[in-house]
Amino acid sequence: MTPVFEVRNLKKSFGGLAVTDNVSLSLRPGDRVALIGPNGAGKTTFVNLVTGNLKPDAGEVLMAGETLTRSGPAERVRRGLVRSFQVTRLFQDMSPAEHIALAILQRDGRANNMTGSYLDRPEVMAETNTLLAALGLETQAHRKVREIAYGQQRLLEIAMALALKPKVLLLDEPAAGVPQSDTGRIEAALAGLPADLAVLMIEHDMDLVFRFARRVVVLAAGTIIFDGSPSDVTHDQRVREAYLGSYADAGRAA
Numbered sequence: 001m002t003p004v005f006e007v008r009n010l011k012k013s014f015g016g017l018a019v020t021d022n023v024s025l026s027l028r029p030g031d032r033v034a035l036i037g038p039n040g041a042g043k044t045t046f047v048n049l050v051t052g053n054l055k056p057d058a059g060e061v062l063m064a065g066e067t068l069t070r071s072g073p074a075e076r077v078r079r080g081l082v083r084s085f086q087v088t089r090l091f092q093d094m095s096p097a098e099h100i101a102l103a104i105l106q107r108d109g110r111a112n113n114m115t116g117s118y119l120d121r122p123e124v125m126a127e128t129n130t131l132l133a134a135l136g137l138e139t140q141a142h143r144k145v146r147e148i149a150y151g152q153q154r155l156l157e158i159a160m161a162l163a164l165k166p167k168v169l170l171l172d173e174p175a176a177g178v179p180q181s182d183t184g185r186i187e188a189a190l191a192g193l194p195a196d197l198a199v200l201m202i203e204h205d206m207d208l209v210f211r212f213a214r215r216v217v218v219l220a221a222g223t224i225i226f227d228g229s230p231s232d233v234t235h236d237q238r239v240r241e242a243y244l245g246s247y248a249d250a251g252r253a254a
């Protein structure tokens with residue numbers, strides 16, 4: 001079966017430093033993969049290469065076997081390769097419902113020729129409500145973003161990404177900055193993602209990684225040093241040396 005998403009031999013250097021050093025990775029529908037690695041390992045650079053925000057020096061990015069290497073970020077989103085939005089890009093005075101409706105209209109290429117409120121469109125509103133309910137945001141639907149909790153803003157990022165109907169979802173530290181009391185909501189949202197969606201999550205919170213991921217990829221100094229099951233990752237000598245030693249030694253993982 002052709003992977004839904006693949007990178008082949010991706011390379012990127014800044015100055016003399018190889019930040020992405022011949023990285024190859026593929027995802028199949030339904031995959032739940034965590035990408036982990038120490039600070040400075042090159043995770044953010046890798047995501048930017050995948051989304052088209054950075055150009056690689058060499059290598060390929062493919063969706064369903066077709067290259068996207070020379071496509072810009074918008075074309076990649078249109079093809080189903082979606083990165084979750086960032087809280088910093090939300091509009092503070094708009095509501096969650098308005099954000100999601102706008103994402104739906106953008107997906108359908110209708111965002112630029114709207115008159116009146118997009119919430120007046122029954123079919124858009126129905127889809128918006130379904131997404132809000134899926135993420136447990138229905139009671140917050142019409143409040144201003146500035147008035148809702150940070151954890152709920154992060155759930156809104158995921159809802160907006162889902163509104164774009166992704167085939168592959170890149171989640172950049174979905175629980176970062178969320179108080180412990182609210183991480184359960186993020187976990188529930190992740191558990192409820194569509195079964196056939198391929199998900200690649202970057203996350204530092206190892207408890208979340210081990211609960212979410214069925215496969216773990218470890219990046220260190222721009223290279224993949226491990227790609228395998230969560231139960232094996234903590235026993236891998238190179239991973240222990242590079243990153244996980246204290247966590248594994250504490251016996252918290254499988």
Ligand SMILES: Nc1ncnc2c1ncn2[C@@H]1O[C@H](COP(=O)(O)OP(=O)(O)OP(=O)(O)O)[C@@H](O)[C@H]1O
Pocket residue numbers: 014015019037038039040041042043044045046
């Ligand atoms: N635009 C750039 N110009 C020069 N060096 C860069 C640039 N972007 C990243 N780097 C360097 O590349 C290396 C990897 O950075 P990157 O942000 O991709 O790592 P990361 O794994 O996401 O780290 P963190 O977990 O701390 O966010 C770092 O040494 C960083 O200083």
